[in-house]
Every structure is written in structure tokens, then in C-alpha cells.
Amino acid sequence: MTTNMRVEDRLDGASNFRCWKHRNLLILEENDLLIYVTVVILEPKEEDAKARHKKNQVKAKRILTDSIKDNLIPHVSKLKTPKEMFDALARLYESKNTSRKLTPRHQLRIIRIDKSDTVSTYFMRVSQIRDQLAVIGDVVDDAELVTTTLNGFPSSWDTFVQGICARRKLPKFDKLWGDCTQEEARLDKKIS
Numbered sequence: 001m002t003t004n005m006r007v008e009d010r011l012d013g014a015s016n017f018r019c020w021k022h023r024n025l026l027i028l029e030e031n032d033l034l035i036y037v038t039v040v041i042l043e044p045k046e047e048d049a050k051a052r053h054k055k056n057q058v059k060a061k062r063i064l065t066d067s068i069k070d071n072l073i074p075h076v077s078k079l080k081t082p083k084e085m086f087d088a089l090a091r092l093y094e095s096k097n098t099s100r101k102l103t104p105r106h107q108l109r110i111i112r113i114d115k116s117d118t119v120s121t122y123f124m125r126v127s128q129i130r131d132q133l134a135v136i137g138d139v140v141d142d143a144e145l146v147t148t149t150l151n152g153f154p155s156s157w158d159t160f161v162q163g164i165c166a167r168r169k170l171p172k173f174d175k176l177w178g179d180c181t182q183e184e185a186r187l188d189k190k191i192s
Contacts, residue, residue, distance in 0.1 A: 005067040012069040013131035017093035024067050024086075028060060036060040037086040057082055064089075074120060092124060107132075112152045119184040122152065123177045130173075145173045157183075 005027065011020040028034045033056055035041065044050050060082035065073065068089065075092065076085040107129050113122040126149050130140055140148075147170070150161045160183050164171065171179060 010067055010069050011072060011089065011093075014093045014128045015131045015135045017089075020067065021090070021094075024064065027063055027067075031059065031063070032056075033060040033063070033082070036082040037064075038083070040081075040083060061085060072124075075124070093128065111148070113154060119177075119180045123149070123180070126152070142173050143170055146170050146176050149173070149176060 005023060009016075009020065009023060011017060025034060025037075028037060036057060037060060041053070044053055064082055064085045065076065068076070072089070072092075075088055079085045079088060111122075111126060111129065113119075117125075126145070130145060133140055150164060153161050160180075164176065164179070170176075
């Protein structure tokens with residue numbers, strides 16, 4: 001029985017979501033675990049069935065975790081069931097909302113951080129659009145990506161954004177992500 005996915009086949013964004021989904025569903029089906037990502041399964045009352053159920057859930061969660069790149073683990077690490085994990089990844093990369101009708105380039109220009117977003121969630125959305133653009137051959141250079149990302153922050157971040165823009169050289173996108181995550185943690189600590 002196959003439970004692991006090759007490193008090069010792991011989910012890393014919108015560009016390989018469909019292939020990843022197909023591979024994972026086959027692996028889960030092969031291990032008789034497909035039901036754990038397709039429907040909500042209530043915990044059985046009998047002790048032996050309860051133990052088997054828990055073991056199968058952990059196995060399905062492990063298959064999903066082993067099949068994604070490390071940068072996606074924070075999106076699923078606190079979720080309790082394999083279905084919640086699978087659904088969270090599908091929401092990230094298989095959205096059916098109306099913004100899909102916009103071109104990825106237009107989505108990148110208008111993306112804004114929502115009140116419900118964490119910095120990480122916002123950066124994941126920006127990364128997803130960047131990946132969609134790369135798939136169709138429209139590569140966004142790092143400086144444009146950084147500028148666009150900074151433009152999406154709310155006015156409460158103006159001082160931080162101005163500090164980034166005042167630097168002699170703009171940071172790379174990944175460095176900006178880290179800087180913004182640290183600033184978010186600092187702000188959260190200041191509030192508490």
C-alpha cells in the first residue's frame with residue numbers, strides 16, 4: 001500500500017493542485033481511507049471500532065500532510081479531521097467564487113488583505129495568483145509582486161509599509177513575508 005508521495009509531486013500551489021488532488025484521492029482510495037476526506041464521519045460508540053476509526057483518521061491525516069510542501073502545513077496543522085484538512089486545501093486552490101472570472105493579472109492588482117486574514121493567509125493568496133500567472137507564462141517580477149502586496153495592506157499598516165518602501169532596496173517577496181509575519185506577531189503581542 002502506498003502512503004507517501006514523491007517530493008516533486010507534493011502540493012505547492014495552484015499550479016499543481018489538480019494533479020495533487022487526483023494522486024491523493026487515489027492513494028486514499030488504495031488505503032481504504034477515501035471516505036475520511038469526502039464525508040463527515042461520526043466517531044463510533046464501540047471501543048474497537050472507535051480505535052480503528054481514530055487510527056484511520058490519523059493515517060489519512062498523515063497521507064495529506066506528507067503530500068504537501070512545508071509552507072502549507074500551517075494551513076492544516078490545527079485541523080482535527082482529514083476532511084477538514086482536504087477541504088481547507090481545496091478552498092485555497094479550488095475556489096469557485098466570482099473572483100475566478102477575473103484574469104489572474106487583474107486579481108493581483110486588486111488583491112487586498114481582509115479583516116479575517118492573517119498575514120500568512122494573505123501572502124498565500126498572493127502566491128496563488130503569482131502561481132496562476134506563471135502557469136500561463138505571465139511571470140511577475142519580484143519587485144512588482146512586493147509592491148502589489150504592500151499596496152494590499154490596510155491603512156493601519158501604513159507606517160510599516162512606508163518603512164519597507166523607504167529602504168534602499170525592496171526586499172524579496174519571501175523576505176517581505178517573513179518581515180510582515182514578525183510585524184503581525186509584534187502587533188498581536190502589543191494588543192494582548
